[in-house]
Amino acid sequence: MGKIEILDSTLRDGSQGIGISYTVKDKLQIVKILDDYGVTYVEAGNPTSTFKDIEFFHEVQKLKLKNSKIVAFGSTRRKHTTTQEDKGLKVLLETHAKYITIFGKCSLFHTEKILKVTETENLKMIFETIEYLTLKNKKVFFDAEHFFEGYKNNSAYAIECLKQAQNAGAVRLVLCDTNGGTFPQDIEKAVIDVKKILNIPIGIHCHNDIDCATANTIVAVNAGVTHIQGTFIGIGERCGNTNLSAVIPSLQLKAGYDCNVNVKKSTETALRIAEISNIKLSEEAAYVGKNAFSHKAGMHVDGVLKATESFEHIEPELVGNERNIVLSEAAGKSLIIEKIKKIASDIVNDEVIINQLVDVIKQHEFRGFTYESAEASFELYVLKYLGRLKSFFSVEYYQVSATKDSRDENLNVAAIKVKVKTKSGGKTEMAAAEGTGPVNAIDKALRQALSMFYPKIFTMGLVDYKVRIIDSISATAAITRVLIESSDGLHSWNTIGVSQDIIEASVNALTDSLVYYLHHYSR
Numbered sequence: 001m002g003k004i005e006i007l008d009s010t011l012r013d014g015s016q017g018i019g020i021s022y023t024v025k026d027k028l029q030i031v032k033i034l035d036d037y038g039v040t041y042v043e044a045g046n047p048t049s050t051f052k053d054i055e056f057f058h059e060v061q062k063l064k065l066k067n068s069k070i071v072a073f074g075s076t077r078r079k080h081t082t083t084q085e086d087k088g089l090k091v092l093l094e095t096h097a098k099y100i101t102i103f104g105k106c107s108l109f110h111t112e113k114i115l116k117v118t119e120t121e122n123l124k125m126i127f128e129t130i131e132y133l134t135l136k137n138k139k140v141f142f143d144a145e146h147f148f149e150g151y152k153n154n155s156a157y158a159i160e161c162l163k164q165a166q167n168a169g170a171v172r173l174v175l176c177d178t179n180g181g182t183f184p185q186d187i188e189k190a191v192i193d194v195k196k197i198l199n200i201p202i203g204i205h206c207h208n209d210i211d212c213a214t215a216n217t218i219v220a221v222n223a224g225v226t227h228i229q230g231t232f233i234g235i236g237e238r239c240g241n242t243n244l245s246a247v248i249p250s251l252q253l254k255a256g257y258d259c260n261v262n263v264k265k266s267t268e269t270a271l272r273i274a275e276i277s278n279i280k281l282s283e284e285a286a287y288v289g290k291n292a293f294s295h296k297a298g299m300h301v302d303g304v305l306k307a308t309e310s311f312e313h314i315e316p317e318l319v320g321n322e323r324n325i326v327l328s329e330a331a332g333k334s335l336i337i338e339k340i341k342k343i344a345s346d347i348v349n350d351e352v353i354i355n356q357l358v359d360v361i362k363q364h365e366f367r368g369f370t371y372e373s374a375e376a377s378f379e380l381y382v383l384k385y386l387g388r389l390k391s392f393f394s395v396e397y398y399q400v401s402a403t404k405d406s407r408d409e410n411l412n413v414a415a416i417k418v419k420v421k422t423k424s425g426g427k428t429e430m431a432a433a434e435g436t437g438p439v440n441a442i443d444k445a446l447r448q449a450l451s452m453f454y455p456k457i458f459t460m461g462l463v464d465y466k467v468r469i470i471d472s473i474s475a476t477a478a479i480t481r482v483l484i485e486s487s488d489g490l491h492s493w494n495t496i497g498v499s500q501d502i503i504e505a506s507v508n509a510l511t512d513s514l515v516y517y518l519h520h521y522s523r
Contacts, residue, residue, distance in 0.1 A: 003258045004251055005172075005227040006244065007041040007141075007203070008034050010273060012073050013241050014231035015045070019279070024056045026276050031060060033276075034232070035068040037269045038261035043071040043229070047095050048088040057095035067260075071141065072097040076104040076125040079117045083132035093136060102129055103143035103176075106161040107150030119157060127164040134169030141227075142170040143205060148182040151190050162198055172203050172227050177216060180207030180239060184219040191223035203227030206242045208234065213242040214286075218250060221257065232273050233281060233288075245270045246286040249319050267320035268490060275489035280463060287319045290492065294324040324375070336361055339375075343382045357385060367498060368470050368479045374496035376516040377509075383519075392518045393420045393450060395511060396428065400438045400503055414441035418449045429453070439465060439506045446510060460488035460517045462510075467502065484509040488521055 011027050014020060022030070027044065034042050044060060045053035060070055072095045077086040092100055104126040105111045111122040130140045142165035144150075150158035162173050175194065177187065187204070194202055204220035204227070206213040217228050230242030245266055251257040270288040274281040283290040293316040316323050336358050341348045348354065361381075365371070371378040383389035397417040404410060415432040431449035435441025443462055450457050464485040469478050482497045482505040493516050497508030 002226065003260065004221060005041065005201075005203075006039050006248065006259055006261065007043055007071065007227065007229040008039045008232055008244060009043040009205075009229055009241065010034070010231040010233075010235065010277075012043045012045050013229075013237070014235040014277075016237040017235040017240065018237075020235060020277055022277075024052060024059060027056050028059060028063065029276055030273055031063060031065070031068065031070070033269055033272050035063075035065045036262075037265050038067045038259075040067065040069065040260060041071050041099060042068045043073055043101055044097075046073045048074050048091045054091070054095075057097065061096060069099055070097050071099040071101055073101045073103075076102055076129040077132075079115060079121060079125065083128050086129075089129065089132065092133070093138075097138075099139045099141065100133055101141040101143055101174075102126075102133070102170075103145045104129070104161065104165070105146060105150075106144040106158045106176075107146035108154045108157045109149070110146050111157075123160060123164050126161055127168045130165055130168035130170050140165075140168075140170045141172040141174055141203070143174045143176050145176050146178045147175045148177050148186065148190060149179060151193075152186070155193070159194070159197060162194065166198055166200055170200065172201050173198060174203035174205050174227065174229060175220070175225075176205040177207055177213075178205075180209030180213065182206075182212070182216065183210075184212060184215050187216045188219045188223045191220050191225055195224045201226045203229060204242075205229040207236065208239040208241060208243075211239070213240070214246050214250075217242045217247050218255070221251060221255075233270050233277070233279075233285070235277065235279070243286075245288045249287045249314075253314055253318055264318065264320050271490055271492075275487070288321060290324070292316070293321055339378065340382055343379050344386055344388065347386065353386075357382065360385070368481050369496055369498050370481065370483075371496070373483050374494045374509075374512075376493035377495045377512045380495075380512055380516060380519070389515075389519065391421050392515055393418045393453070395446070395507060398442060398445075398503075398507060400442055402438070412436070412438045412441040414438065414445040416442065416445040416449055418446070420450070420453045427453075438503055439510075442503070442507060443510055446507075446514065450514065454518055457514065457517070460486055460513075460521070462513070463487045463492065465506075467505075480505045482506045482509045484513050486513040486517065488517065491521060493517075493520075 011030060015022055031042055045056055047053040047057055072092050074088050074092045077083050077089060083089055105115055105122055108119060111117060111119055133140050144162060147158055165173055202225050204217055204225045206216045230244040232244045234240045234243030248259050248261060249263055249266055252259045252263050267288040270281055293312055337348060337354060396419050400414045402412050412435045417428060417430045419426050419428045429449045431445045433441055433444035433448055435444050447457050462484060466483040468481045470481055479500060480502045485492060485494050495509045495512035497505035499505040
């Protein structure tokens with residue numbers, strides 16, 4: 001199959017998503033991540049709308065990029081204004097970006113009702129803007145805004161807009177499903193028709209308002225599109241954009257197209273961008289989500305253990321993800337052994353130890369532990385049982401109190417004492433911290449106490465905290481189960497604590513989380 005160009009618009013269209021706000025530093029970091037992944041074009045922002053983007057385009061010139069070309073974004077000239085006088089075009093030129101995306105209306109309805117210009121004036125705005133930038137030695141991508149709506153209502157005018165862009169010197173014509181409401185069969189028909197009439201590369205830009213952006217993009221490629229736009233984890237205004245972390249592996253690994261990227265870095269790239277964007281990557285995300293290759297006890301697990309392809313469409317390693325066989329309370333001995341094998345493969349033939357471990361784990365589950373959602377704690381327990389886990393620290397003492405401050409607001413204060421094993425024996429450290437809740441306070445105090453021994457401890461943090469009250473065996477006392485999800489921005493892991501006391505359960509889960517990080521990622 002052929003080559004496909006990727007344009008990532010995380011920093012432009014993605015930044016329009018609710019709750020997304022990038023600093024200049026954030027944007028520069030994401031550029032470097034996308035460049036490392038191999039994305040050909042990074043649409044980095046609209047300098048005509050924010051001063052922050054103007055600063056970004058100045059700073060991005062200092063980066064030595066290996067793969068990515070920076071693209072500025074703006075609109076056609078304003079109505080009743082010459083290109084030389086248009087302030088927006090002047091700002092675009094000042095970015096010094098070699099590539100510029102220009103969007104223009106390709107719907108007669110939007111031309112007349114939104115822009116409030118004649119159809120002739122709109123065509124002139126498209127032509128003159130692209131011609132002007134082309135004469136300034138810029139490579140122009142024309143985003144045909146509202147193309148599919150316009151094509152449905154007046155195909156001749158929508159096509160004429162594309163012709164004007166092509167005649168003016170545009171190097172790509174990008175068909176935009178701006179409202180995100182077009183079905184795949186309509187995308188396919190329009191692309192085929194456009195390909196018959198125009199002779200420069202065609203692109204596709206879809207929004208996800210009816211959950212069809214990924215399907216629409218793939219259909220468009222199969223119909224002849226060679227340039228696709230989207231955001232890496234699907235963020236964007238309203239329901240988001242085409243999710244490139246799903247589209248790229250599908251095209252490259254399953255459909256045979258060459259997207260010119262390191263697809264094995266898909267999971268890592270998605271996690272890093274999600275972290276910078278301050279959002280949690282969906283565990284159900286195709287290819288890159290935590291659950292994308294997870295299997296729970298039952299027929300599916302049995303099938304995967306015998307032949308992975310029985311319930312997996314690709315090997316998870318191809319996108320940098322990993323297979324996860326989930327432990328549930330109904331898990332049988334064979335599944336627990338399979339999980340132990342991943343942690344300590346050398347003991348699987350020692351029937352005595354295996355039977356002891358299985359019995360103890362089953363007892364834990366009976367007491368309220370659920371390792372299905374806390375596999376980091378499961379791994380730590382197995383390593384402790386086998387005497388293979390380094391003693392990083394122990395909690396000697398802790399206390400949490402609730403009070404009110406001078407503004408009569410609730411305040412939690414935690415004090416903690418830890419002991420860290422050293423060459424000379426051991427050293428203790430105490431710390432205290434205020435928090436917006438008892439768990440937040442104890443987390444801060446624990447991290448502060450450990451920071452002098454393990455300074456990298458501040459690079460990871462608590463992402464999610466869940467509490468469930470479960471009955472004891474006798475039903476006379478409440479048992480609290482605390483589940484914690486933690487992350488260092490690239491990896492995430494879950495730990496558990498169970499106790500009649502919610503603070504003790506929380507401390508146990510937090511301790512496991514920190515130990516797991518120190519064991520795996522802090523070296």
